[in-house]
Amino acid sequence: MEILHVELTDLEAVKQFVTQVSEVDVLPHFNEQGKMAYESRVLPDIVTTFDIGRFQILKVVCTGEIVGFGALRDGNYLTHLFVSKSVQGQGIGKRLLNALLDTSEAKEISLRSSVNAVGFYESYGFEATGSEADFNGIRFVPMCLAR
Template identity: 60%
Template sequence: MKISRVTREDLEEVEGLVLSVSEQDVLPHFNEEGKSEFLSRVLPDIEKTLNRVNFYSVKLVSDGKLVGFSALRDGNYLTHLFVAKGIQGQGAGRLLLDHVLAQTFEKEISLRSSVNAKAFYLAYGFNVEGVESEFNGIRFVPMQLLRG
């Protein structure tokens, strides 16, 4: 598996991966409003991660196929971490997270975890920083990683 920076040429493939994973793992946890909000706002926001001033965005490729995507904003906020369904649970998410976090010296990393990913982030060392919340039907858990 190889990690490299996401480019504009990767955008359509990254969006396809995010949509595929979301349809299986994320959207089933939302009501109809949340599904609509996610599809109309979150997916189009992926293009913003190409801004290298504010984002460090990477893709994970295995055997020539895109299998993962992650983006860190301003060195301290994880905006995206998606791994293809077929390889979830095999260390790809940890590999991506290790890689993006190695790019920053920030001591506090925050994120809004999807409900289905909470256990992954807890196992990595993140802590829940509030109650499960909802914004326009999108459920999330605020989490934070404190690094020494």
């Protein structure tokens, strides 16, 4: 397993990976409106993370296949963290998160956690900063990590 910087040539593979993980782990927690909003807005938004002036983007590769992807915007906002179901529970998500956070000196890191990932972020030390919310059917919990 390697954690590597994402290159522009990875764009299609990352989009495909995020789509696959989303179908299994994220979309089942949304109503129809949320699924449509996620597919029309969030998935295409992956392209914006390839702006290296604003984002630190990393991938996890295992036997030539992407099994993790993460993006940190402006050093203080985690926009994406995806790990393939096949390798969840092996510490890959925490290693990827550590690698992203190591690129920043920010005292606070915030994010909007998918409802299925709240426990993961809590185990890392993130705390909810509000209750579960809904934006166009996309459910999330706002969270923050003070460092």
